Amino acid sequence: MAVLKITAQNFEQEVLQSDKPVLVDFYADWCGPCKMMAPVIEEIAEEADDIKVGKLNIDNEMEIAQKYGVMSIPTLIVFKNGEEVKRDLGAKPKKAVLDMLK
Template sequence: MSVVKLTTENFEQEVLKSDKPVLVDFYADWCGPCKMMGPVVEEIASEKSDVKVGKLNIDEEMEIAQKYGVMSIPTFIVFKDGNVSKKDMGAKPKSAVLSLFE
């Protein structure tokens, strides 16, 4: 599955109403560590069919980032059944990001 670009318009449908756990990567285009994590996020999206992966640009969707307390980027939040399940921030190895689903 490919990475879903998340916006104010589709966040509720794609994340909060998803029947699968959703990993949301909060990022910005100017953020170096975010760019480093891009390929990792893409890999997870293509390898794990039991989850959905989305990216949310905090500069374009500041309201959502503020609602979920995103203070630094990259921030990864896993949503399950419309609720925050786990949250972590900073550049990480793929295994650390995958552990958020456990």
């Protein structure tokens, strides 16, 4: 499955109302570590059938980033049944992200 572009318009439907866990990558285009994470996020999205993977640009969606207290990027948040269940900050290797999803 491709990486979903998460926006204020689809956040509730794609993340909060999802029947699968959702990994959301809070990022910005100007962020170096976010660019390093992009291939990892894309690989996980392609390989994972049991989760959704989305990216949310904090410059475009500041209200959502503020609501979830995202102070630095990249921030990865896993949502399950509409609730945040895990969070990790900074660039991570693929294995660390996959461990977060367990």
